Amino acid sequence: MEERLYDLIFIARPATPEDEIKKVIHSIEHACTEKGGKIEKSEHWGTRKLAYRVAKHREGMYYYHQIRTTHGELIAELERRLHVQDSVIKYLTIRLDEDLKRQKKLSEKREKRAARRPRRPAATPAPAAAVPEPQAAAS
Amino acid sequence: MAEEQKQGQAAPAEAPRAEGGAPSHGGHGGGQGGHGGPRREGGREGGPRREGGPGGGPGGPRRGKRQYFRKKKVCKFCVEKMDLIDYKRADILSQFVQERGKILPRRMTGVCARHQRWLGVAIKRARNIALLPFAGSAAGSTAPKVVEAHKS
Numbered sequence: 001m002e003e004r005l006y007d008l009i010f011i012a013r014p015a016t017p018e019d020e021i022k023k024v025i026h027s028i029e030h031a032c033t034e035k036g037g038k039i040e041k042s043e044h045w046g047t048r049k050l051a052y053r054v055a056k057h058r059e060g061m062y063y064y065h066q067i068r069t070t071h072g073e074l075i076a077e078l079e080r081r082l083h084v085q086d087s088v089i090k091y092l093t094i095r096l097d098e099d100l101k102r103q104k105k106l107s108e109k110r111e112k113r114a115a116r117r118p119r120r121p122a123a124t125p126a127p128a129a130a131v132p133e134p135q136a137a138a139s
Numbered sequence: 140m141a142e143e144q145k146q147g148q149a150a151p152a153e154a155p156r157a158e159g160g161a162p163s164h165g166g167h168g169g170g171q172g173g174h175g176g177p178r179r180e181g182g183r184e185g186g187p188r189r190e191g192g193p194g195g196g197p198g199g200p201r202r203g204k205r206q207y208f209r210k211k212k213v214c215k216f217c218v219e220k221m222d223l224i225d226y227k228r229a230d231i232l233s234q235f236v237q238e239r240g241k242i243l244p245r246r247m248t249g250v251c252a253r254h255q256r257w258l259g260v261a262i263k264r265a266r267n268i269a270l271l272p273f274a275g276s277a278a279g280s281t282a283p284k285v286v287e288a289h290k291s
Contacts, residue, residue: 042288
């Protein structure tokens, strides 16, 4: 199975006690280890102003995780867990790997083009475009 | 706004003559350019009159008669060579929405088609997690700061 990278952000109520948050994070970690996922990054963005009212709150505590997994069910499980938590008012999971793959492909292409023909990149667009294709397919 | 609309139709491929480089103030700024439009049409004697013709672009032969300077807009993301528009960077994204939260059109900001496509996706993602508003004021939208981070 193919590995996938996800962003998981959740917003907790601004006045949530810390141990409650810890419990939520712990449950995320637990689900990850159980289903064979790996938390790559874990960040706390602090209390931010929300762009609109969510569950009657104007502020919220943002928590950000990056998760790498081969099992899609893990994401469903995480969302289910976040959904039942009362302290979590909003969450979002986004699949990142396709965007990152595209980014990699484009930056490679750009580097190649810059290396080959620094002055007139527009002259040979076709071969430059053709070269990275098989690589992307192989990866 | 009406003049801007007309201009957009007249020369869709070109960067618009609206405001130069201040994308966050969407609805305004076209005033000066829009003012120049009708006057130019009426006051010309002889010469090609059709405004909507394909030759009416910025690089046309009548460049010398222009009374205003049209700044050529370039895509900000292309200049910075961004291959990924991060939905988490609300500070960047908020430059491309109006004060009421609408996504600014390409003809206002000069963003290229490809980046506008990604930008739209990123803005919609940011809206979903309350980093950007669906409607209403975007004031105070800054980039999320990491308070504490631990890599595992």
